């Protein structure tokens with residue numbers, strides 16, 4: 001039996017936002033290993049340069065704040081100028097804020113939506129003309145279990161719910177253009193694999209609900225590439241996340257109780 005693994009993304013042009021750390025960086029590496037040509041984007045130019053240096057293949061790193069439409073337009077232009085097309089857009093860039101609703105400052109909530117929701121909106125809107133011109137494409141939106149089931153101390157949940165809803169709209173609008181839309185809803189990833197929770201602690205050392213099991217960035221990446229290869233619609237994982245999603249649909253009060261039980265005692269008020 002051959003040990004040579006088939007490369008599923010040979011010469012596909014993949015653009016990943018928020019690819020300087022965490023899931024985005026792990027995904028970029030995995031796509032590169034499977035033959036993709038990569039465009040990686042994030043705000044911090046130094047971190048992005050460092051990330052781009054770690055690839056053996058040709059990678060275009062573009063410093064871009066996805067909350068700013070002009071920067072997103074420039075990102076898409078540079079990607080097309082270099083590679084001629086964009087086959088897969090992975091909307092991965094996002095930030096978190098940990099804190100109860102009555103504490104989070106309105107300006108911080110607006111800034112969170114500017115990245116987590118409007119970043120996805122800008123990237124989708126900017127890439128659509130190119131994908132229509134080239135006759136198709138794939139958009140993969142990284143949402144979260146927290147977007148399917150609101151959790152305490154995370155206005156972030158609402159931003160990811162908006163991403164999931166936007167994805168449904170987009171899927172139907174782009175169907176006739178051979179553009180597929182995938183939504184990935186991972187459960188929580190372990191802290192050591194991501195900068196997410198470190199940057200989310202603006203309001204002090206707030207803890208999220210406990211998670212029965214934590215994912216690694218590599219596990220998320222494996223699911224992401226499989227979903228991309230199979231043009232999946234919605235993927236909720238791991239199993240406990242999927243179970244909560246299903247329970248929330250059929251018995252929301254039970255889901256409330258389950259989530260409430262996972263809240264750290266210090267967060268109850």
Ligand SMILES: NC(=O)c1ccc[n+]([C@@H]2O[C@H](COP(=O)([O-])OP(=O)(O)OC[C@H]3O[C@@H](n4cnc5c(N)ncnc54)[C@H](OP(=O)(O)O)[C@@H]3O)[C@@H](O)[C@H]2O)c1
Nearest residue numbers: 018020022023042043044065066093094188189194195196
């Ligand atoms: N960590 C989890 O437990 C978890 C669970 C479910 C879903 N997710 C989702 O998975 C995705 C990746 O998260 P992660 O855990 O890998 O987080 P991470 O390590 O903090 O990575 C976030 C990335 O996004 C970039 N970014 C943030 N704001 C940006 C902006 N305005 N414009 C462009 N880039 C921006 C960051 O780089 P710069 O700061 O340099 O811009 C960084 O590269 C996110 O969509 C997150 O919501 C995470």
